[in-house]
Amino acid sequence: MNPANFDFHCHSSVSDGLLPPAVVARRAADNGVDFWALTDHDDIGGLAPAAEAAAEAGMRFVPGVEISIEWRETPIHIVGLGFDPANPVLVGGLEALRSGRLERARRMGEALDAIGIHGVFEGAMGYVTNPNLISRAHFARYLVSIGIARDIPGVFQYYLAPGKPGYVDHRWASLADALGWIHAAGGVAVVAHPGRYKMSGGDMRKFLDEFKDLGGQAIEVASGSHSPDHLLHFARLARHYAFHASRGSDFHGPDESYVDLGRAAPLPPDLKPVWRLID
Numbered sequence: 001m002n003p004a005n006f007d008f009h010c011h012s013s014v015s016d017g018l019l020p021p022a023v024v025a026r027r028a029a030d031n032g033v034d035f036w037a038l039t040d041h042d043d044i045g046g047l048a049p050a051a052e053a054a055a056e057a058g059m060r061f062v063p064g065v066e067i068s069i070e071w072r073e074t075p076i077h078i079v080g081l082g083f084d085p086a087n088p089v090l091v092g093g094l095e096a097l098r099s100g101r102l103e104r105a106r107r108m109g110e111a112l113d114a115i116g117i118h119g120v121f122e123g124a125m126g127y128v129t130n131p132n133l134i135s136r137a138h139f140a141r142y143l144v145s146i147g148i149a150r151d152i153p154g155v156f157q158y159y160l161a162p163g164k165p166g167y168v169d170h171r172w173a174s175l176a177d178a179l180g181w182i183h184a185a186g187g188v189a190v191v192a193h194p195g196r197y198k199m200s201g202g203d204m205r206k207f208l209d210e211f212k213d214l215g216g217q218a219i220e221v222a223s224g225s226h227s228p229d230h231l232l233h234f235a236r237l238a239r240h241y242a243f244h245a246s247r248g249s250d251f252h253g254p255d256e257s258y259v260d261l262g263r264a265a266p267l268p269p270d271l272k273p274v275w276r277l278i279d
Contacts, residue, residue: 003035005262006275008064009079009192009220009248012038013129014046015066016137018253021046022053024261029057031262035275037064037081039192039248042097043133044085062278065090066192067181068097070172071207075162076197078178079220079246082278083187090185097173098132104170105134112139112159112166117148120166136160137252152256162198175207179214188277190218190246194237195230204237212241218274222247222265224258235268245271 011017012024019027021038028036036059038050047063054061063085067078083090109121123142128134140155149155159166173181182189191211199207208219220226221234222245238245249264251257267273 003060003275005032006035006247006273007033007249007262007264008037008062008081008246008274009039009223010251010261011040012046012050014043015040015130015133016135016252018256021050025050025053025059026057028261029059031260033059033262035060035062037062039064039066039079041066041133041135042068042094043130044094045130047085065094067178068172069175069178071175074197074199075172077192079190079192080182080187081190081274083182083185087185090181093173093177093181100170101134104168107168108139108166111168115165139166175210176214179216183215188218188274189216190220190274191216192220193223193225193250194219194234195223195226208237208241217277218244218246220248221245221271222267224249224251224264231265235271238271244274244277246274
């Protein structure tokens with residue numbers, strides 16, 4: 001059966017989302033999503049409760065994860081879908097990624113302390129629900145709470161983006177690492193929200209060339225953070241590379257996301273939807 005509304009990119013409190021996995025599942029179902037993936041950052045601890053809640057809501061579920069990588073010094077995210085969550089290669093790779101996050105967070109706190117914003121590491125930890133994973137989003141929520149900026153995008157723009165005073169570089173996985181883990185677990189690799197990366201058109205094509213050479217099969221064409229021009233542009237690239245197309249809200253929580261669950265733009269009808277690789 002063809003899904004009427006699939007959403008293959010969102011987050012729960014297991015990573016940097018605001019809601020527990022089961023609550024995200026119920027919200028997705030209430031919004032009319034009929035095929036859903038939870039894709040927490042570098043962690044698959046929410047998949048079991050998400051799958052249970054999805055089944056109770058009558059919604060089809062696919063295991064997902066969003067893996068942090070670095071390609072030519074550019075941070076990029078790769079979504080994995082439809083894998084075996086017990087696969088030791090994937091589990092071990094994600095554990096290694098998470099182990100470096102806490103040290104990066106401490107250095108971010110030190111960097112902000114150096115410009116006169118004190119106690120940010122401790123404040124950000126107060127927003128963390130999974131002790132194994134702290135992200136820039138937790139820092140952003142704390143900085144908004146103490147009035148440093150009016151909203152989350154403002155914090156990223158002035159403090160937490162590359163080149164800003166609170167940004168700390170971190171050695172993430174390579175593209176080959178991430179695709180290797182996903183494929184070892186029998187999953188499908190997808191380029192997440194490509195419109196968000198600060199890359200020239202030429203670099204994006206070089207990246208997609210390498211992604212395809214390594215066995216990448218899909219690209220997120222419709223994303224909550226994509227403009228209509230982004231959607232048209234990445235639809236063209238999906239056709240050029242013969243990629244399947246994915247769709248996801250990138251939902252993190254009410255009042256903090258570009259769009260709600262299931263509300264990303266529809267895919268152009270001529271594209272091959274990524275669920276065909278999983279169904």
